[in-house]
Amino acid sequence: MSIPLLGLLLSLLGLGTISAEDCLARDYGNNGTVCVCNADQCDTIARVQTLSEGSYLLYTSNMAGLRFQIDNGTFSELSTTSENRIIIDQDDSYQEILGWGGAFTDATGININSLSSGAKEKLMRSYFSEDGLEYSLCRVPIGGTDFSTHGYTYVDETEPDVELTTFALTDEDYQLKIPLIREAFNLTDNNLRLFASAWTAPKWMKLNGAYSGLLGFLKSAMYQPWANYFLKFLEAYDSENIPFWGITTGNEPSLGFFPIEIPSVAWTFTQMRIWIRTNLGPTLRNSPYSNITIMALDDQRIFLPWYIDGLFLNSDVRNYIDGIATHWYWDDIIPPSMLTTTHDTYPEKFLLATEACVGDGDDISVVLGSWSRGEQYVFSIIEYVNHWTTGWLDWNMALDETGGPTYINNNVDSPIIVNASADEFYKQPMYYGIGHFSKFVPRGSVKISCSQFASDVPTTAFKRPDGGVVVVILNQRDEEVPVVIADATRGEVNLNLSARSFTSVLYW
Incomplete structure (x- = not known):
């Protein structure tokens, strides 16, 4: 979904307006790209707005060239049959982020x-x-x-x-x-x-x-x-x-x-x-x-x-x-x-x-x-x-x-x-x-429990001061990886992590 279209959709849903300037990509032949900035152009990413309960935002950057691409969705009911589960326990907390x-x-x-x-x-x-x-x-x-x-x-x-x-x-x-x-x-x-x-x-x-x-x-x-x-x-x-x-x-x-x-x-x-x-x-x-x-x-x-x-x-x-x-x-x-x-x-x-x-x-x-x-x-x-x-x-x-x-x-x-x-x-x-x-993950966020399912898809999670949860996932594989984020307080989210990607998932 394009960023302008997503911004309109989220605005209509009462989820806040998201806008950003796109990356001007350049490939130097080193298995990835840079985003070029100058006095007239530079990619941006808007500050996150709180979502209604049951909704989530998905931010993806990957080797193919995506940079903070935004998608959204809603939680479904918990199941027990899916593989590649990332289990979030908001009540099991650790250190505060500085x-x-x-x-x-x-x-x-x-x-x-x-x-x-x-x-x-x-x-x-x-x-x-x-x-x-x-x-x-x-x-x-x-x-x-x-x-x-x-x-x-x-x-x-x-x-x-x-x-x-x-x-x-x-x-x-x-x-x-x-x-x-x-x-x-x-x-x-x-x-x-x-x-x-x-x-x-x-x-x-x-x-x-x-x-x-x-x-x-x-x-x-x-x-x-x-x-x-x-x-x-x-x-x-x-x-x-x-x-x-x-x-x-x-x-x-x-x-x-x-x-x-x-x-x-x-x-x-x-x-x-x-x-x-x-x-x-x-x-x-x-x-x-x-x-x-x-x-x-x-x-x-x-x-x-x-x-x-x-x-x-x-x-x-x-x-x-x-x-x-x-x-x-x-x-x-x-x-x-x-x-x-x-x-x-x-x-x-x-x-x-x-x-x-x-x-x-x-x-x-x-x-x-x-x-x-x-x-x-x-x-x-x-x-x-x-x-x-x-x-x-x-x-x-x-x-x-x-x-x-x-x-x-x-x-x-x-x-x-x-x-x-x-x-x-x-x-x-x-x-x-x-x-x-x-x-x-702003200062004052707290690290919370987050299960792992594979060493080449490491994961971590935090609870923000505003009550939001952030899950960050690294996919080091050369292929897409299906995952399920399961939170007993919200349900579950089914995602397909793109190959060689960084993903941040946010929900409240």
């Missing part, structure tokens, strides 16, 4: 700013507005990352400045981050939460005297100045009227144990336990930002739960830490059961997936239209939320056609790729993959 989003890296800002004002506006709306993906949780680097044009911190003096008297935000903050963050707040009606992560300390604070590299530990005498550095950052952004919901203890402490060029600070769990207990925890909790959410680890799930066990040997540290942040890069060597084990051991601490991307280490970093990369996103999100994780964040929100800029040549892919010379950008299947969650 949000979905990406990171305001320097590279993201450079690429968004390279567009004309019209195209730039459409890109920002694509992520944050009510006719876009409605991102609700984003990460902000404290200083530079590998996706900057050079290494830097906020106190890059040649001589140690232990009192941080020269601490100052940089041009990157004022040109590439702060203006876009402000626009994102406006587009979300301030319904956006931010958390901050630091990649590296100033060179003079570190034993190896470098932003990155082997044995990049912090000098013990710098423990308090490093904690003060975090506080200075919060104060500096507060002066720009940008508040933070959370902060992590630092990006990927494991990197500093290896000769890797990504900026980092190395921490054993013993060292970090001392720093949190003695410095970071007291510094933040005794500051004007005492209520800020503090997340530990911010690294791969291979460190679960033993690294957290080491941190929480001290009860004060356990009390200071609110949540545990994880990345996805080594997920193929560690099972998701470690997430559940960590939750079961520390049920009062939430789990949040804070970084993911594809293309790192691949021969070709950016693959325009790759459906399989979109499937990787959806599979990962389903796996994480089915193991107690409260949200999932992408890495760079916009990169160029080479997967940069990155000053260490660590090029990767992104849900949106910018072609500045043509003043256009491309929405990858990854964009729609995360959108099947961020668009329909």
Whole structure:
């Protein structure tokens, strides 16, 4: 059914009007398509309207080229004979969802700013507005990352400045981050939460005297100045009227144990336990930002739960830490059961997936239209939320056609790729993959019980704050798959999932 016709039908049924601008598809020969956006055109998806009881909406994106195609229908009576049943139990609930989003890296800002004002506006709306993906949780680097044009911190003096008297935000903050963050707040009606992560300390604070590299530990005498550095950052952004919901203890402490060029600070769990207990925890909790959410680890799930066990040997540290942040890069060597084990051991601490991307280490970093990369996103999100994780964040929100800029040549892919010379950008299947969650599962939704019938058709489900239910299904098969969604409170829905597709089903 076409979107205009569906909008008319739903309006006549009193189900609300749905309108959207269509995708301008382009095929680069990579087993999938992108949607092309420019200053004059960009596909949209309207905010969901509540339906009458007994009706449902079906949103489909697939390898064949559909993007958030909308269909609708009604529930029928429950049966017991159908195969491929997905059983929903609204009374069996789990974790509350904190949000979905990406990171305001320097590279993201450079690429968004390279567009004309019209195209730039459409890109920002694509992520944050009510006719876009409605991102609700984003990460902000404290200083530079590998996706900057050079290494830097906020106190890059040649001589140690232990009192941080020269601490100052940089041009990157004022040109590439702060203006876009402000626009994102406006587009979300301030319904956006931010958390901050630091990649590296100033060179003079570190034993190896470098932003990155082997044995990049912090000098013990710098423990308090490093904690003060975090506080200075919060104060500096507060002066720009940008508040933070959370902060992590630092990006990927494991990197500093290896000769890797990504900026980092190395921490054993013993060292970090001392720093949190003695410095970071007291510094933040005794500051004007005492209520800020503090997340530990911010690294791969291979460190679960033993690294957290080491941190929480001290009860004060356990009390200071609110949540545990994880990345996805080594997920193929560690099972998701470690997430559940960590939750079961520390049920009062939430789990949040804070970084993911594809293309790192691949021969070709950016693959325009790759459906399989979109499937990787959806599979990962389903796996994480089915193991107690409260949200999932992408890495760079916009990169160029080479997967940069990155000053260490660590090029990767992104849900949106910018072609500045043509003043256009491309929405990858990854964009729609995360959108099947961020668009329909708002903050405050709760994960509910959802049965599985096949490993290559993984499924998850949520109950929204407005009482609606969202079921998200990934069909990795090359053929159509018939399924039945069964909910004892509503009945059942018979669907045919198109080949290689993402499907979101909503009902109230």
